[in-house]
Amino acid sequence: MKMIDDIFNIFFPETCLICSQEVEIKGHLICFYCLSELPLTHFSFMPRNRLEKSFRGRIPITSASSLLYFHKKGPVQKLMHQLKYHNKQEIGTYFGNWLGEEILRNERFETIDFILPVPMHPDKQKKRGYNQVTTFAEGLSGKTKAQMLPDLLVKISKSLSQTHKNRIERNENKRIEFKLRDRIILQDKHVLLVDDIITSGSTLEGCWEPLSKVKGIKISLASIAFTV
Numbered sequence: 001m002k003m004i005d006d007i008f009n010i011f012f013p014e015t016c017l018i019c020s021q022e023v024e025i026k027g028h029l030i031c032f033y034c035l036s037e038l039p040l041t042h043f044s045f046m047p048r049n050r051l052e053k054s055f056r057g058r059i060p061i062t063s064a065s066s067l068l069y070f071h072k073k074g075p076v077q078k079l080m081h082q083l084k085y086h087n088k089q090e091i092g093t094y095f096g097n098w099l100g101e102e103i104l105r106n107e108r109f110e111t112i113d114f115i116l117p118v119p120m121h122p123d124k125q126k127k128r129g130y131n132q133v134t135t136f137a138e139g140l141s142g143k144t145k146a147q148m149l150p151d152l153l154v155k156i157s158k159s160l161s162q163t164h165k166n167r168i169e170r171n172e173n174k175r176i177e178f179k180l181r182d183r184i185i186l187q188d189k190h191v192l193l194v195d196d197i198i199t200s201g202s203t204l205e206g207c208w209e210p211l212s213k214v215k216g217i218k219i220s221l222a223s224i225a226f227t228v
């Protein structure tokens with residue numbers, strides 16, 4: 001078997017998703033060099049971090065963490081693009097496991113009961129065939145043992161791209177974007193709301209709208225990347 005593997009690797013070597021060089025260890029998505037260059041935030045270990053501060057006055061969050069900083073044209077953009085548009089779902093699993101390990105070791109996230117991935121509009125998901133947040137949320141769920149509820153939040157309006165909306169339109173859109181299928185299950189629970197990239201935070205504010213009506217709910221946020 002090993003010989004067949006070796007021959008296969010000569011013709012189809014596994015390459016790093018960032019630099020396209022051959023990876024040192026079979027099965028790794030990223031080579032050691034690119035891994036060492038990833039812009040880690042360390043937010044999981046930082047109370048009152050930049051991400052948490054960005055939601056002040058918008059969502060009363062308990063804790064928030066992103067693994068990586070997102071910069072345009074940087075390696076993280078390359079990874080996120082492959083996850084979102086090229087169905088490289090293993091990227092979500094990889095970072096879900098990684099962030100899951102981090103928050104497991106942190107008391108600020110200790111009491112998470114449920115994990116809610118930010119949903120796509122059902123028509124859009126049908127067209128793409130997957131929601132790029134799913135494997136990341138599954139990774140987090142696997143590590144923390146908090147149950148993932150993928151169908152509880154529903155996206156009900158197809159939003160225009162954020163760049164094509166003015167502030168008033170964005171605010172109106174925020175009010176009607178998501179609905180919650182069941183409020184009771186989340187009552188007095190700590191929910192981790194999960195997205196792939198957090199940029200303006202308006203999507204998460206849209207999700208918070210129906211969640212804010214749940215009695216005794218506590219909310220925390222997690223994403224792979226955070227745009228600075």
Ligand SMILES: [Zn+2]
Pocket residue numbers: 016017018019020021030031032033034035
């Ligand atoms: Zn590399």
